[in-house]
Amino acid sequence: xxxxxxxxxxxxxxxxxxxxxxxxxxxxxxxxxxxxxxxxxxxxxxxxxxxxxxxxxxxxxxxxxxxxxxxxxxxxxxxxxxxxxxxxxxxxxxxxxxxxxxxxxxxxxxxxxxxxxxxxxxxxxxxxxxxxxxxxxxxxxxxxxxxxxxxxxxxxxxxxxxxxxxxxxxxxxxxxxxxxxxxxxxxxxxxxxxxxxxxxxxxxxxxxxxxxxxxxxxxxxxxxxxxxxxxxxxxxxxxxxxx
Amino acid sequence: xxxxxxxxxxxxxxxxxxxxxxxxxxxxxxxxxxxxxxxxxxxxxxxxxxxxxxxxxxxxxxxxxxxxxxxxxxxxxxxxxxxxxxxxxxxxxxxxxxxxxxxxxxxxxxxxxxxxxxxxxxxxxxxxxxxxxxxxxxxxxxxxxxxxxxxxxxxxxxxxxxxxxxxxxxxxxxxxxxxxxxxxxxxxxxxxxxxxxxxxxxxxxxxxxxxxxxxxxxxxxxxxxxxxxxxxxxxxxxxxxxxxxxxxxxxxxxxxxxxxxxxxxxxxxxxxxxxxxxxxxxxxxxxxxxxxxxxxxxxxxxxxxxxxxxxxxxxxxxxxxxxxxxxxxxxxxxxxxxxxxxxxxxxxxxxxxxxxxxxxxxxxxxxxxxxxxxxxxx
Numbered sequence: 047x048x049x050x051x052x053x054x055x056x057x058x059x060x061x062x063x064x065x066x067x068x069x070x071x072x073x074x075x076x077x078x079x080x081x082x083x084x085x086x087x088x089x090x091x092x093x094x095x096x097x098x099x100x101x102x103x104x105x106x107x108x109x110x111x112x113x114x115x116x117x118x119x120x121x122x123x124x125x126x127x128x129x130x131x132x133x134x135x136x137x138x139x140x141x142x143x144x145x146x147x148x149x150x151x152x153x154x155x156x157x158x159x160x161x162x163x164x165x166x167x168x169x170x171x172x173x174x175x176x177x178x179x180x181x182x183x184x185x186x187x188x189x190x191x192x193x194x195x196x197x198x199x200x201x202x203x204x205x206x207x208x209x210x211x212x213x214x215x216x217x218x219x220x221x222x223x224x225x226x227x228x229x230x231x232x233x234x235x236x237x238x239x240x241x242x243x244x245x246x247x248x249x250x251x252x253x254x255x256x257x258x259x260x261x262x263x264x265x266x267x268x269x270x271x272x273x274x275x276x277x278x279x280x281x282x283x284x285x286x287x288x289x
Numbered sequence: 290x291x292x293x294x295x296x297x298x299x300x301x302x303x304x305x306x307x308x309x310x311x312x313x314x315x316x317x318x319x320x321x322x323x324x325x326x327x328x329x330x331x332x333x334x335x336x337x338x339x340x341x342x343x344x345x346x347x348x349x350x351x352x353x354x355x356x357x358x359x360x361x362x363x364x365x366x367x368x369x370x371x372x373x374x375x376x377x378x379x380x381x382x383x384x385x386x387x388x389x390x391x392x393x394x395x396x397x398x399x400x401x402x403x404x405x406x407x408x409x410x411x412x413x414x415x416x417x418x419x420x421x422x423x424x425x426x427x428x429x430x431x432x433x434x435x436x437x438x439x440x441x442x443x444x445x446x447x448x449x450x451x452x453x454x455x456x457x458x459x460x461x462x463x464x465x466x467x468x469x470x471x472x473x474x475x476x477x478x479x480x481x482x483x484x485x486x487x488x489x490x491x492x493x494x495x496x497x498x499x500x501x502x503x504x505x506x507x508x509x510x511x512x513x514x515x516x517x518x519x520x521x522x523x524x525x526x527x528x529x530x531x532x533x534x535x536x537x538x539x540x541x542x543x544x545x546x547x548x549x550x551x552x553x554x555x556x557x558x559x560x561x562x563x564x565x566x567x568x569x570x571x572x573x574x575x576x577x578x579x580x581x582x583x584x585x586x587x588x589x590x591x592x593x594x595x596x597x598x599x600x601x602x603x604x605x606x607x608x609x610x611x612x613x614x615x616x617x618x619x620x621x622x623x624x625x626x627x628x629x630x631x632x633x634x635x636x637x638x639x640x641x642x643x644x645x646x647x648x649x650x651x652x653x654x655x656x657x658x659x660x661x662x663x664x665x666x667x
Contacts (some may be wrong), residue, residue, distance in 0.1 A: 140462070149332065160655070162381075162466065173525055173527060176525050179522065182658065187405070196447070197438060200445055206544070251446060
């Protein structure tokens with residue numbers, strides 16, 4: 047069956063990019079000052095102050111990608127799923143929580159403990175954006191997020207699922223080997239979305255997704271390349287005003 | 290849709306191993322909780338869990354306790370022709386590395402936790418070099434999610450056989466965390482009881498082998514059960530509290546029924562997540578009533594006997610369901626004294642016969658996750 051990439055977001059420490067915005071230089075800590083992200087949080091969440099960095103970056107990327115696809119209304123639940131790849135998960139928060147367990151654990155932080163699972167960020171996104179579809183973390187060997195893309199393709203073939211998000215999220219502990227950090231989230235819809243850019247793909251039960259040329263989509267990076275996010279965004283590069 | 294079978298499995302708990310009579314121990318209403326000796330609990334309001342006795346004595350220099358526990362469930366799977374995919378579904382295996390100081394600022398430890406530590410280790414132990422590795426994280430429902438994802442791999446033709454492995458020990462990290470959340474029981478874990486006051490943690494490891502029809506025929510083995518339906522959904526409600534109306538679980542159960550092409554009346558018994566916390570059990574009873582109406586049929590939880598084994602829980606419960614087909618009864622809900630109103634006629638402190646050969650087993654977890662499986666006797 048045909049599926050369409052209708053939204054995409056990349057979040058790094060010092061920039062973000064979407065299909066609509068191109069690259070925007072901005073400190074990740076300031077992302078929630080962007081109007082549509084701020085509005086979402088102001089409307090429904092009283093927990094924002096509790097979010098760890100992993101959750102903030104992940105939630106920002108999901109909010110940007112859904113806005114790209116014009117699917118970021120928060121007034122109803124939708125059968126959208128979210129499969130998230132990444133290797134370290136909540137490890138940085140795990141370390142922070144464990145520091146609070148000195149003195150026999152009597153002063154351990156319940157809030158930090160709540161965020162010591164990699165799928166908690168998905169739970170926050172589900173709450174914020176009304177995602178009631180299949181949601182879990184799935185990391186596999188091979189190229190980045192390939193396993194997550196394959197699994198998402200299967201869900202897209204099911205009648206009940208409206209759309210799927212596939213993401214990659216990484217916040218590295220300081221002692222970890224150097225590696226890529228940040229978040230990538232793509233939105234896959236089953237119907238053409240007249241309000242959004244779209245890259246047409248085909249699902250393939252054995253290989254996950256294919257480009258119309260027949261080439262297998264074996265990583266999330268292949269899709270970013272096909273979406274020309276880098277090329278487009280270099281031309282559109284600008285500094286974001288926070289006024 | 291291609292058939293998926295639960296071909297074989299093994300599990301370890303504080304009560305017993307799957308092979309050595311776990312089901313019989315449940316029927317005999319045994320439970321295995323005691324004061325924790327593994328770490329200091331003197332400054333905490335809770336001190337009880339189901340830890341496997343003398344597990345430390347089996348530990349060798351290169352393994353931690355999670356690996357030591359896993360060594361008990363892997364031997365059964367070393368002689369297969371092949372395993373196409375290994376899914377690791379443990380939840381907090383990294384805690385031991387953190388507790389040992391491997392990631393502290395001044396650590397000189399040469400063997401810190403690295404991503405995919407356990408899935409790579411399992412593959413190495415089993416020797417299936419070509420097996421693809423997947424790591425699944427869905428909180429306390431992780432191994433059940435692993436089973437659902439494994440079934441997807443088989444139905445889609447991407448794998449002929451999938452081994453789901455999970456292990457979680459009662460770690461200082463998790464115990465203190467659950468203590469801080471105030472969800473631990475200060476007495477006895479009593480799933481679905483009016484006086485329930487929380488969960489108790491337990492050591493647990495599980496390995497479940499899923500296979501397609503061709504693989505089963507090639508091996509000439511009789512499967513433990515057929516996996517005919519599965520469903521996954523999110524509550525979209527809260528990261529640690531379940532939706533009180535049970536909407537996510539209802540959706541997962543409904544999807545599983547649809548996939549198995551059966552009606553609620555076709556389900557003979559129900560293995561609940563049944564943690565013994567006030568809100569989880571209330572949510573589950575609400576969801577059961579929404580899907581099954583006022584029908585009385587056996588519902589049970591094993592966590593009053595084994596404790597909550599986190600990532601391993603759902604896999605262990607799936608194996609217990611498979612064993613229930615062979616025995617014709619489901620185990621008693623241990624710890625239960627005075628059932629909640631909505632559980633009358635369903636949950637019992639005695640073993641219960643069930644009237645057909647199809648069961649549903651469900652788990653829910655932090656992050657709003659819910660999963661339902663339907664198993665059939667073969």
